[in-house]
Amino acid sequence: MNLLKQIQIVLVETSHSGNIGSTARAMKTMGLSHLRLVSPKQSIDEQAVALSAGAKDVLEQAQIFNRFDDAIADCQLIVGTSARLRHLQSSLIEPRACGELAMQRAKQGKVAIVFGRERVGLTNEELLKCHYHLNVPTNAEYGSLNLAMAVQLVSYEIRMAWLNLTKNMQNDQQNLPLTENTNISYPSAESLAHFFNHTERLYRELGFIRNDAVMLKLRRLYQRCELETAELNLLRGMLTAVEKGLNK
Amino acid sequence: MNLLKQIQIVLVETSHSGNIGSTARAMKTMGLSHLRLVSPKQSIDEQAVALSAGAKDVLEQAQIFNRFDDAIADCQLIVGTSARLRHLQSSLIEPRACGELAMQRAKQGKVAIVFGRERVGLTNEELLKCHYHLNVPTNAEYGSLNLAMAVQLVSYEIRMAWLNLTKNMQNDQQNLPLTENTNISYPSAESLAHFFNHTERLYRELGFIRNDAVMLKLRRLYQRCELETAELNLLRGMLTAVEKGLNK
Numbered sequence: 001m002n003l004l005k006q007i008q009i010v011l012v013e014t015s016h017s018g019n020i021g022s023t024a025r026a027m028k029t030m031g032l033s034h035l036r037l038v039s040p041k042q043s044i045d046e047q048a049v050a051l052s053a054g055a056k057d058v059l060e061q062a063q064i065f066n067r068f069d070d071a072i073a074d075c076q077l078i079v080g081t082s083a084r085l086r087h088l089q090s091s092l093i094e095p096r097a098c099g100e101l102a103m104q105r106a107k108q109g110k111v112a113i114v115f116g117r118e119r120v121g122l123t124n125e126e127l128l129k130c131h132y133h134l135n136v137p138t139n140a141e142y143g144s145l146n147l148a149m150a151v152q153l154v155s156y157e158i159r160m161a162w163l164n165l166t167k168n169m170q171n172d173q174q175n176l177p178l179t180e181n182t183n184i185s186y187p188s189a190e191s192l193a194h195f196f197n198h199t200e201r202l203y204r205e206l207g208f209i210r211n212d213a214v215m216l217k218l219r220r221l222y223q224r225c226e227l228e229t230a231e232l233n234l235l236r237g238m239l240t241a242v243e244k245g246l247n248k
Numbered sequence: 249m250n251l252l253k254q255i256q257i258v259l260v261e262t263s264h265s266g267n268i269g270s271t272a273r274a275m276k277t278m279g280l281s282h283l284r285l286v287s288p289k290q291s292i293d294e295q296a297v298a299l300s301a302g303a304k305d306v307l308e309q310a311q312i313f314n315r316f317d318d319a320i321a322d323c324q325l326i327v328g329t330s331a332r333l334r335h336l337q338s339s340l341i342e343p344r345a346c347g348e349l350a351m352q353r354a355k356q357g358k359v360a361i362v363f364g365r366e367r368v369g370l371t372n373e374e375l376l377k378c379h380y381h382l383n384v385p386t387n388a389e390y391g392s393l394n395l396a397m398a399v400q401l402v403s404y405e406i407r408m409a410w411l412n413l414t415k416n417m418q419n420d421q422q423n424l425p426l427t428e429n430t431n432i433s434y435p436s437a438e439s440l441a442h443f444f445n446h447t448e449r450l451y452r453e454l455g456f457i458r459n460d461a462v463m464l465k466l467r468r469l470y471q472r473c474e475l476e477t478a479e480l481n482l483l484r485g486m487l488t489a490v491e492k493g494l495n496k
Contacts, residue, residue, distance in 0.1 A: 026397060031387040053392050096408070136404075137411060139279040144301050149274060152397045153404055156384075160344070163385060208489035217482055225473030234465055241456035242490050 004162055006106035009151060010036045010071050010114040012122060017042035019118065021051030021059065022148030028055035030155035031162070035062040036071045036112075068126055076109035077102065080130030081150060082121040093132040099157030101132070103165050113154055118147055185229040192222075195232055198239050205246075252410055254354035257399060258284045258319050258362040260370060265290035267366065269299030269307065270396030276303035278403035279410070283310040284319045284360075316374055317441065324357035324434040325350065325474070328378030329398060330369040339472050341380040347405030349380070351413050356434055361402055366395055376464065377437065379471045433477040440470075443480055446487050453494075 009027055014020055014037065021044075024035060035058055042048075044059050052059050065071040072078050079098055093101065102111045114130060116122035127133060136153060138145055145153075187195075196219060203209040227235075257275055262268055262285065269292075272283060283306055290296075292307050300307050313319040320326050327346055341349065350359045362378060364370035375381060384401060386393055393401075435443075444467060451457040475483075 022394070025392065025394065028390045029384075029386045029393045029397075053394075054390055055392075095404075137407065138277045139407075142276045142302060144273065144303075145277050146270070146273065146301075149277075149397065149400045152400060156343075156401055159385065159387075203486060203489060206489045206493045208486060214482065217479060221473060221475075221479050225469060227469075231465060231469050234462065238451060238456060241451060241454045242493075245454045245490075245494050 003103055003106040003165070004031045004158070005033065006110050007032050007102060007158055008034045008036050008071075008075060008110055008112045009155070010038065010112050011040070011147070012038045012068060012071075012114060012126065013041060013117045014147070015041045015118050017045045017048040018051045019147045020044060020062075021048035021055075022146075023115075023151045024048075024052040024055040024058035024062075026148050026152035027155050028058050030152075030159040032155050032158065033058055033061065035059070037062055037064045038068050038071045039066055040064070068129070072112045072114070072129065074110055075112040077105040077111045077132075078114060078130045079112070079132045079134050080114045080116070080122050080127050081134040081136075081154070082116055082127060091131065091133050092135045095134065095136055095154050095157040096160075098132065098134050098154060099159075099161035102158050103161040113158075115147060115151060187227060187229045187232045191229075191232060192227065195222075195236055195239075198236060202239055202242060251351055251354040251413070252279045252406070253281065254358050255280050255350060255406060256282045256284050256319075256323060256358055256360045257403070258286065258360050259288070259395070260286045260316060260319075260362060260374065261289060261365045262395070263289045263366050265293045265296040266299045267395045268292060268310075269296035269303075270394075271363075271399045272296075272300040272303040272306035272310075274396050274400035275403050276306050278400075278407040280403050280406065281306055281309065283307070285310055285312045286316050286319045287314055288312065316377070317437070320360045320362070320377065321436060321438045322358055323360040323437055325353040325359045325380075326362060326378045326437060327360070327380045327382050328362045328364070328370050328375050329382040329384075329402075330364055330375060339379070339381050339468070340383045343382065343384055343402050343405040344408075346380065346382050346402060347407075347409035350406050351409040353434070356432065357436070360437075361406075363395060363398060376467050376471075377441075379474055435475060435477045435480045439477075439480060440475065443470075443484055443487075446484060450487055450490060 009023065009032060011020065011023060020037065020040060027033065027035060044062065048059060049056055079093065102113065105111050114122065134154065136145060136150060196215065199218065200209060200215050203214070209215065257271065257280060259268060259271060268285065268288060275281065275283060292310065296307060297304055327341065350361065353359050362370065382402065384393060384398060444463065447466065448457060448463050451462070457463065
């Protein structure tokens with residue numbers, strides 16, 4: 001089961017159809033596909049389709065509800081978003097924790113993430129129907145997050161949690177560390193030692209190296225960047241080019 | 249010092265002024281204020297101001313540059329964003345790690361996060377001037393992230409890292425101070441450009457460099473290891489030592 005399919009993005013009484021389109025695009029970039037609209041003020045019009053870019057399918061599959069309660073009826077976890085959160089201290093949750101929680105709970109059932117009206121957010125009555133209240137830690141002096149931007153941030157955190165979960169599941173199955181960048185070749189310690197000796201010999205001849213400090217610094221530098229074989233060959237080629245130049 | 253002030257959001261040849269306005273709004277919600285524009289295709293017009301909502305001040309303070317190099321010249325860490333990242337495997341970074349890195353490096357100097365053109369992103373030449381390449385882990389089937397949305401995500405991760413850092417610093421002050429790497433200095437993009445030019449000049453003279461491939465590899469190598477100022481000075485000293493040897 002793709003857990004992302006369990007996530008329902010719910011927009012309540014959205015005023016601007018452009019925001020619905022941008023929301024669809026934001027969702028799809030993060031792999032979410034289920035959009036629910038509660039009494040939108042504008043229909044899914046040209047403006048919505050234009051701003052959805054390639055995410056028209058999300059708009060076409062969007063479900064429209066007259067009542068908030070119907071839009072969340074089949075969901076087992078409801079998270080509501082609002083900037084007005086005076087009396088909701090105990091149920092506040094930030095996007096990162098929200099993403100993790102949503103993925104945990106998606107194993108059992110549908111999860112609704114609810115976004116309120118552009119200007120006034122969710123009503124107190126609606127907020128009270130939510131298990132958690134999402135709070136994006138915005139600038140205290142300017143917290144004016146656009147609706148679709150808020151959807152983008154939460155969808156991103158849901159995707160990050162999903163990717164982590166998927167990675168952990170694969171690790172569990174294979175019981176092996178994930179190997180990255182498997183097509184890059186790295187030199188042996190011996191090749192690296194040859195390179196350092198070659199460098200030291202040449203720059204001692206040139207009178208540049210007079211004590212151990214230089215080689216210590218170079219070792220530290222090249223070991224930190226984990227030289228690849230191709231890069232080591234290049235650097236050795238440069239040493240040889242200098243030697244040839246000097247012997248002319 | 250407010251570390252968020254060190255972050256420079258750089259937009260390269262943006263086509264739509266609306267995206268500049270939305271970017272300003274996205275930045276300000278996360279407490280960022282420094283916007284740099286490289287040859288924008290449209291000026292900061294009514295559309296930009298309208299979409300910036302209450303973030304007009306960010307637009308008013310935006311700096312405009314003709315050349316990419318000038319826009320990043322005083323920055324010590326450059327992160328470029330692009331969806332086209334085939335050959336950049338080793339320098340890829342995700343938004344979360346990018347936020348943490350940006351905050352660590354903001355202690356020493358300015359940090360540029362660079363966003364390319366709406367349709368074609370950054371050029372290869374521009375990407376090669378970046379230490380890291382930001383990759384948002386989007387839906388493999390649909391990665392069409394709007395420009396301002398990408399800025400929003402990265403700005404959010406920078407803010408999250410900043411909030412964590414601020415929290416930790418408060419803890420440190422109360423308990424035990426253990427600050428790492430505070431005395432490392434990093435070179436500016438301009439100093440790094442001088443080093444690459446110097447290297448290319450010398451090894452072309454030696455007949456070792458005959459095409460662009462060598463410099464591409466060297467740039468990639470030294471940008472990946474985030475050369476420190478002391479290391480850069482050492483490498484430049486080595487170039488000078490070779491030149492002296494050749495002129496004897």
